[in-house]
Amino acid sequence: MRAQARRVSHEEEEESAFVSMTDMTVGFLFIIMILLAFFASQMRDSDTVSRSVFEKVLAERDIWRERAETRAERISQLEEQVSQLEKERDELKLQRDDLQEKLRLAHEKIDEQDAKIADLKAHIAELEQLIKKLKTQLSEKEQKIQELQKRLEELEAADPLEVYLAQVAQTRREVLVRLKDAIQLDFPTLQVELSEESDALRFQGEGLFASGRSAFTSDKRRIVEKLAQRLDQVLPCYTIGEKSKFNTTCNPGFVMIEAVQIEGHTDITGSDRRNRELSTNRANNTFFAMTNAAPTVMEHRNLKAQPVLSVAAYGPDRPVATNETPAGRATNRRIDLRFIMVTPQRLEGIETIRAALEGLSGDEQ
Structure with a gap:
């Protein structure tokens, strides 16, 4: 835009100089x-010139007149061009101002x-710091997860004794629920x-x-x-003896019952001696009633x-x-039928139980 403006200004200067020279030439011709005309009016008969000189002067006049007319036409054309250029210049100025705005x-x-x-770069820097911190935390968590997974794998490598004891507890609960x-x-x-504890009715x-x-x-x-x-x-499925009916269908875990204990309990009403005698008598009466009904x-x-x-x-x-409420004392006055299971302390104990059950006559494995 600046180069174009300089070019227009330069053209305007050239056109101005040309117009001035044209004006001078016209003025000179006019003089x-x-x-x-002055010399013609002062001319006397004695002041004559030859025809060749006269014709030469006329030819020169015609040439200068033609030149003057040509220059006048050129001046008109140039003035039109100047006007057009000024209009274009004004339009360019408007465009220049608009572009400048x-x-x-x-x-x-x-x-x-x-x-x-700048704000985003600062935010990115903060996020990068946070990401770095989170990566560190993630690395620590992953390490901890790996440690826990290792411990889990170690724990999942099941101890046969623990598996058997879990089976014992589950079997006892199933038997009690069935009886209940x-x-x-x-x-x-x-x-x-x-x-x-799921060990008694x-x-x-x-x-x-x-x-x-x-x-x-x-x-x-x-x-x-x-x-x-x-x-x-x-x-019969969990004991040995002549009445045993063990098989792996009813007792797949090879579980044995150590004791079925009839327990007598009382509340705190009355003397301690009386309550102990009462709980003993209740347990004994229950025992004898059961053995009489099913010898x-x-x-x-x-x-x-x-x-x-x-x-x-x-x-x-x-x-x-x-024992502070009637309902609580009523709950404490009770008979518990507690199942105590055989719980071996070593793997050899499991093998002993298995051998005892498998060795029963009438085994249906």
């Missing part, structure tokens, strides 16, 4: 014509973009619960005995007798060839609820 706005936008770029469902099917209103409150009593009423005796019959059906229950033996059915009495020593 010559006046002088010729656009250039200014563009520079402002560039400045704004530069500021934004069976006895409640026989006596729907009887209050029977599975202990928190709990006959709570007035379920078997009246408060302060150890003797059965006739209807309560029927419950105990039915419980003995149900137990006599379960024990063969005593033929189920543990690994030491001992009867699995046994008796224990704890008085008020092992409460399972508060």
